[in-house]
Amino acid sequence: MLDICLLGTGGMLPLPYRALTSLMVRHNGSNLLIDCGEGTQNQIRIQGWSFKPLDVICITHFHADHISGLPGLLLTMGNADRTEPLTMIGPKGLAKVVNSLRIIAPELPFDIKFIELENDFETIDICGLRLEAFRVNHRVTCYGYNLVLDRAGRFDAEKAKGLGLPVKYWSLLQKGESIVYEDKEYTSDMVMGQARKGIKVTYCTDTRPTDSIVSNAKEADLFICEGMYGEDDKLANAKEHKHMTMMEAAELAQKADVGEMWLTHYSPATARPYDFYDKVKNIFPRTRMGKDLMNVELKFQD
């Protein structure tokens, strides 16, 4: 199960009624955060989730609205007596940026391990999840992220019986391990059915639309995507500042055939994103207009 909370939905600057865009994901006792603008720690508190088990913080890019809340959050995690190391993932230069911000948070009771992304696509196994980072197209180096919870196939008892394997070995094979029985090695795939559909969440901001987003978000259960502007005449703005309109996001969602799209990262000038809902829904019906603290539990289908 993945427990998902879109902590905020604003772009550029925080507003009293709209926090900056950030996503928090809980899985099996671990917590991951993507982006951390000014006020993100307050949103975590309002949602009632804990700072202490925050194991991973991913940063999409180094614009202030995506990272300005970091020093405060690190101190608050320290005040919550976290001592386990924290992993931070982001574009090349991450350690330099974080260490520069830490001039006001020099002493922490935990270490930070940095993973700097250098390729257009990277996969990192972390917290029992597959994290995929893919390069998008913004004014500065920026990455989208997939969080993937894979699901093995069903255990095929008939196959195991056919191979003459005693029951005591079944659970090991089911967990993906290999065993040796009567001098012969048996691997997991010999008794497991085809991998079943897992859970995939795609987070994508700030960027122009790209083919890579479509392929990376392909059939995601949840596609969280920027919808900076709603007005048709803002397309030029979107192009200039390397953002996208809600309609462009909907076209990506439609091409990627995602389960559901949540829009986020609204321009501060867009007071009522919902005004554009009908227009977006015409392109991709399974759209929801993101709101601060919108959340969902994503479970395996059966």
Added chain:
Amino acid sequence: MLDICLLGTGGMLPLPYRALTSLMVRHNGSNLLIDCGEGTQNQIRIQGWSFKPLDVICITHFHADHISGLPGLLLTMGNADRTEPLTMIGPKGLAKVVNSLRIIAPELPFDIKFIELENDFETIDICGLRLEAFRVNHRVTCYGYNLVLDRAGRFDAEKAKGLGLPVKYWSLLQKGESIVYEDKEYTSDMVMGQARKGIKVTYCTDTRPTDSIVSNAKEADLFICEGMYGEDDKLANAKEHKHMTMMEAAELAQKADVGEMWLTHYSPATARPYDFYDKVKNIFPRTRMGKDLMNVELKFQD
């Protein structure tokens, strides 16, 4: 007139219902801010005051809860098309700290002029005010600030007539200028009565109580002071972390004979500061428990 707003009243970390301690002062078209923790820009927005005419930002010290909101605020001021230079005042090292934080706000449409405090007491004339910075006693170098609006004495027409000065020179002398009439120099003080009571606001956090605070806050109209803890058994905590209790603040207010004291910078563990009001009032009756966005217009008397 000074227009005063205590933007937040929290210490250590922002809470959903309590922003970090920060003071904004408007005077004659200029705005001054003292301290800028995470979320301060949101409080300015809620108060309905403008970012653009923010001419001076003073920082008491470099702990994150007093400066973490700076990069976001600078960017928001830039987005408001401010181009006039900004003056920043704070302890030695200010430029280094601000420039380090500006790794996420490198491009601004205005210059920042830094004034780094090096002495125990410094006076700076700025925005038509006398700003006094005085060293306090915290774990790191920290300053309290007085904002003083001086008021000249009344113009004494009888004196001017006695000196035989034509009326056309009176207004110049009244404005503090000197004139030459019939080869003789006349200075302002020759026709002005004794300086009248001005307006003085003292802002003081984070610190242990000191004699210097008493002398610097002497007869301030408004004394804004930290009251980190209310419980008697937190005195040891206050001493260890170089903060003060509400009762210690009240003793300072009483000794300095201030007009009114507003308490602020409450510990996040203090959910209801008002619980301690009676105890504090017994020491200094003209105490108000600070609340976010508490504000007042301070005017010259009479």
